[in-house]
Amino acid sequence: MSDPILTLDNIYTDIAQYHILQGVNFTVPRGQVTMLLGRNGVGKTTTLKTIMGQWRAKSGAILFEGRDINTLPTATRARAGIGFVPEDMGIFGDLTVEENMILGCTSGPLDAVRKDWLLAAFPALATFWKSEAGNLSGGQKQMLSIARALAEDRQLYLIDEPTKGLAPAIVSTMAQALRELKEQGASILLVEQNFSVARALGDSAVVMDDGAVVWSGAMAELAGNKDLQEQLMGLSMEAH
Numbered sequence: 001m002s003d004p005i006l007t008l009d010n011i012y013t014d015i016a017q018y019h020i021l022q023g024v025n026f027t028v029p030r031g032q033v034t035m036l037l038g039r040n041g042v043g044k045t046t047t048l049k050t051i052m053g054q055w056r057a058k059s060g061a062i063l064f065e066g067r068d069i070n071t072l073p074t075a076t077r078a079r080a081g082i083g084f085v086p087e088d089m090g091i092f093g094d095l096t097v098e099e100n101m102i103l104g105c106t107s108g109p110l111d112a113v114r115k116d117w118l119l120a121a122f123p124a125l126a127t128f129w130k131s132e133a134g135n136l137s138g139g140q141k142q143m144l145s146i147a148r149a150l151a152e153d154r155q156l157y158l159i160d161e162p163t164k165g166l167a168p169a170i171v172s173t174m175a176q177a178l179r180e181l182k183e184q185g186a187s188i189l190l191v192e193q194n195f196s197v198a199r200a201l202g203d204s205a206v207v208m209d210d211g212a213v214v215w216s217g218a219m220a221e222l223a224g225n226k227d228l229q230e231q232l233m234g235l236s237m238e239a240h
């Protein structure tokens, strides 16, 4: 297995008085797609936010490229090479699609090659490039949110439920864009409840329950074992 780009070592995170993450351990191999799976409310989003520094782990280490980033501010983690696509989009409705994309570029103008790739991957954004983002459909807003997070090259992307609520045709557009991102060499940690997308994209899987990791291994092993899926995730995959 290739060396990990990210390692979570015994991470504990509290939110208010609640002990949400209770000793999370896993690695994200370089250049691969790692699926973060599990029932609702087990701590997947909290794990992504802890990696990004939006919640601060009270103990444990987060090693990115071998360096513990756990005490660094979020902006420093982003500059170090981690991109985050949160579930709640964060699109500015009164700005155009183009202006929203420019906001995704913190270190310079939008690279022309990258822009061409993103507009080919998400053609609706090209159509509405000069339109206010507030007028886009829900699915188009989600595409803009992903495209904006991909506007700059990062070594690692944390992506939270990118296909949630999308129509099947848009789900495959999204899956194809993520596949292309991986082909460009990025490492991806992806929370995804759509099991057919998870199976198609994932190289490895990490399954959480109750604030800790209960299984990790090859995605193919999990995909081929229905009993294991039911034992680890119950019916949650079918509920989405």
Ligand SMILES: Nc1ncnc2c1ncn2[C@@H]1O[C@H](COP(=O)(O)OP(=O)(O)OP(=O)(O)O)[C@@H](O)[C@H]1O
Residues within 6 Å of the ligand: 015, 016, 018, 020, 038, 039, 040, 041, 042, 043, 044, 045, 046, 047
């Ligand atoms: N701001 C908050 N205040 C209090 N509790 C929170 C807060 N954010 C999350 N939690 C709680 O932390 C637990 C883990 O939530 P989290 O969103 O990480 O789970 P998840 O696995 O991503 O779930 P889902 O699949 O439903 O998105 C839940 O019990 C949730 O209610």
